[in-house]
Amino acid sequence: xRVLVISDIHGSIEYTNMINYLYDKEHADKIxxxxxxxxxxxxxxxxxxxxxxxxxxIICIKGNNDYQGYYNIKLEDYYIMNINNKMFYFTxxxxxxxxxxxDFINVYMQGHTHVGNLSRYNNLILANPGSIAYPRDSIHSxxxxxxxYIYLKDVDCNIIKKIAYN
Numbered sequence: 661x662r663v664l665v666i667s668d669i670h671g672s673i674e675y676t677n678m679i680n681y682l683y684d685k686e687h688a689d690k691i692x693x694x695x696x697x698x699x700x701x702x703x704x705x706x707x708x709x710x711x712x713x714x715x716x717x718i719i720c721i722k723g724n725n726d727y728q729g730y731y732n733i734k735l736e737d738y739y740i741m742n743i744n745n746k747m748f749y750f751t752x753x754x755x756x757x758x759x760x761x762x763d764f765i766n767v768y769m770q771g772h773t774h775v776g777n778l779s780r781y782n783n784l785i786l787a788n789p790g791s792i793a794y795p796r797d798s799i800h801s802x803x804x805x806x807x808x809y810i811y812l813k814d815v816d817c818n819i820i821k822k823i824a825y826n
Contacts, residue, residue, distance in 0.1 A: 661689050661690065661743055661744065661805075661807075662686060662687055662688045662689050662690075662804065662805065662806050662807075663688065663689065663690045663691070663692060663741075663743060663804070663805040664679075664682055664683055664686055664688040664690070664691045664692070664802065664803075664804055665691075665692045665694060665750070665769060665787075665789045665802060665803040665804070665805065666679060666682075666691065666692075666693055666694065666789060666792050666802045666803075667693070667694035667695060667696065667723075667752075667770075667771025667772070667788070667789045667790070667791060667792070667802075668694070668695070668696045668723070668771050668772070668774050668790075668791035668792065668793065668794060669693070669696065669697050669698070669707070669791075669792055669793050670696050670697075670698070670699055670725065670791075670793055670794055671697075671698045671699025671704065671707075672792075672793035672794070673706060674793070675792045675793035675800070675815075676706040676707060676710060677706070678792065678815060679691065679710060679792075680710075680713075682802060682815070682817075683714075685817060686804050686817070688804070689717065690717050690718070690719070691714055691717060691718045691719070692718075692719045692721070692739070692741075692750050692769075693718065693719070693720045693721060694721045694723070694750060694751070694752055694753075694769065694770065694771035694772075694789065695720075695721045695722055695723020695724070695725075695726055695735075695751075695752030695753075695754075695771055695772065696723030696724065696725045696726060696752065696771065696772070697720065697723065697726055697731070698725075698726065698731065699725075704731055707731055707733070708731055708732045708733060711731070711732075711733040712732075719736065719739050719741075719750070720733050720734065720735050720736065721735065721736050721737070721738065721739060721750055721751060721752050721771075722735035722736065722737055722752060723752040723754065723771065723772065724752065724754040724772070737751065737755065737756070738750060738751040738756055739751075740765070743805055744807055744808075744825075744826045745826070746766040746767060746825055746826055747764050747765050747766050747767070748765070748766070748767045748769060748805075749761045749762075749765045749767065749768050749769065750769050750770075751768075751769075751770050752770060752771050752772050753770030753771055753772030753773065753788070754772050756770075757770070758770075758781065758784060758786055761784070765784065766783075766784070766785065766825065767784070767785040767787060767810065767825055768784055768785070768786055768787070769787040769788070769789075769803070770787075770788055771788060771789060771790075771791070772788075773788060773790075773796070774790060774791035774794060774795050774796040774797075775788065775790050775791075775795070775796050775797045776788055776789060776790030776795075776797070776799060776801040776803075776812045776820060776821075777790075777812070778803075778810060778812050778821045778822070778823045779823075780823070785810065785823060785825055787803060787810055787812075787823075788803075789801055789802045789803040789812065790802075790812070792815065799814055799820065800814060800815040801813060801814050801815070801820060802815070805825075807826065808824055808825070808826045809822045809823065809824055809825065809826075810822065810823050810825055
């Protein structure tokens with residue numbers, strides 16, 4: 661399974677549209693959006709259309725700037741997924757952090773900071789895709805999970821960092 665993980669779009673039309681390109685380019689099977697999807701200031705039509713298009717292949721996490729009334733989609737506070745027999749915990753990062761996860765979790769993934777990261781803390785992999793639209797480190801980035809690795813990539817699909825999880 662290949663999972664595309666994106667965070668902190670904040671209603672950017674350009675970067676919401678880029679998700680379709682990345683999904684195809686990376687041959688992804690699923691998309692996980694780690695919150696702060698839309699914007700207070702505009703119609704969030706594109707996010708709703710994206711979710712409708714990918715239907716059962718997209719998971720949306722609620723960010724601190726997301727309000728259920730803005731979207732026609734279900735927003736999760738967190739989501740636990742088994743990927744290749746490893747347990748992944750996805751959240752935005754404003755409420756839950758890696759100290760809150762159950763012992764059976766192998767990978768903790770959050771957004772919120774707008775800075776990409778891949779690192780290890782004891783037996784836990786910590787991952788953050790950064791922000792695809794408004795990075796604080798000037799690198800527009802996302803994460804791809806494949807059968808063996810977690811990749812932090814820029815929007816030109818260049819690998820910034822990778823870490824083995826399986």
